[in-house]
Amino acid sequence: MSFFLPCFTLNSLENSCANLIDPLRSGDIRALSRAISTVENRAPGWSDLLKALFPHTGHARILGLTGAPGAGKSTLVDQLARFYRKTKNPHPSRTERGLSGAPVSDENYTVGIIAVDPTSPYTGGAILGDRIRMQEHFSDPGIYIRSMATRGSLGGLARTTADVATVLDASGCDLIMIETVGVGQDEVDIVRLAGVTILILVPGMGDDVQTIKAGIMEIADIFVINKSDRDGAEHVEKEIRSLQSLALRRDGWTPPIVKTIASEGTGIDGLGAAIADYEAYLSKKNLALSKSAENWQERLVEMLRDAMLEKARTQFGDGNLARLASEVAEHKRDPYSLVEEIAQHIGK
Ligand SMILES: Nc1nc2c(ncn2[C@@H]2O[C@H](COP(=O)(O)OP(=O)(O)OP(=O)(O)O)[C@@H](O)[C@H]2O)c(=O)[nH]1
Ligand SMILES: [Mg+2]
Secondary structure, X not given: OOOHHHHHHHHHHHHHHHOOHHHHHOOOHHHHHHHHHHHHOOOOOHHHHHHHHHHHOOOOEEEEEEEOOOOOHHHHHHHHHHHHHOOEOOOOOOOOEOOOOOEOOOOEOOEEEEEEOOXXXXXXXXXXXXXXXXXXXXXXXXXXXXXXXXXXXXXXXXHHHHHHHHHHHHOOOOEEEEEEEOOXXXXXXXXXXXXXXXXXXXXXXXXXXXXXOHHHHHHOOEEEEOOOOOOOHHHHHHHHHHHHHHOOOOOOOOOOEEEOEHXXXXXXXXXXXXXXXXXXXXXXXXXXXXXXXHHHHHHHHHHHHHHHHHHHHHHHHHHHHHHHHHHHHOOOOOHHHHHHHHHHHHHO
């Protein structure tokens, strides 16, 4: 009898995931939050939930914002959220209910915000500051804010973030912003998944353009020089321009440089225009689909890697893997044949 108990629990959990879909699609905030948690924690039913939600996605514009700690990313996200909440969405896909379940009384963009890795050693307790700053948005049914602090969860951080964005997209969110600190490979992977990648730099602070991770410089579709109220904005602009002259992009786009003072709301309209310009360029050149396909190729590789690894783990168990690792360390086995053997085994 006790044998059946876990199965029963699992099934009822999976059913409850299926029951999330309709309320989530009609703007039930609790269903949205539960769906995100399910996906984030890889709780039972997570993949079936994503399978069911996927057909409802593909409508949201996704912006990735990254930059050094303290560059003003959250302040900029906050300002952009205000900007889009005042901007009419020409292609609304959502129902008349907002992200907080209450009706949205306008035809403007609804906005989802994902703040990734707020607990990194660089940012400390910054999320609290973000919360306070964002508080006035909480009464707006057109804005949903979620922070993700899970590092090293099953599936990489980039994949989990992308899956959370999928849930938001399916919930009828028109525009999603992902904020992440641009210091590691994870962050590069996260912003690469966005439709538009925005790199935020600041004058001074010893944070020369050269010190920003090269991978991020290359994937930036738009450069923002925030804190332009400080001295040195021109210097940063010159540095970006000289780097740009070294490498031409495959898509022929020259990323514009937008100066902002996020704390005063200056330059936000210009940034909104630059984002729209890039999207218009992509669609004019018929590049939107190929860019999306490139992103999906990265994602599929990552999903496949996760799935294979998971299969290997279940088949061999962590204990066995540890034993095999010891054998390799003791030179009793060679790792190359071992991996080949495991891969063959998984394929069966
Ligand atoms: N002078 C000036 N200060 C700014 C500007 N934009 C943001 N700030 C301030 O810079 C500090 C950091 O801003 P945040 O928006 O928290 O920066 P962040 O990049 O999100 O920081 P982390 O998430 O901790 O990496 C805050 O005190 C802001 O008020 C600006 O344009 N000029
Ligand atoms: Mg922040």
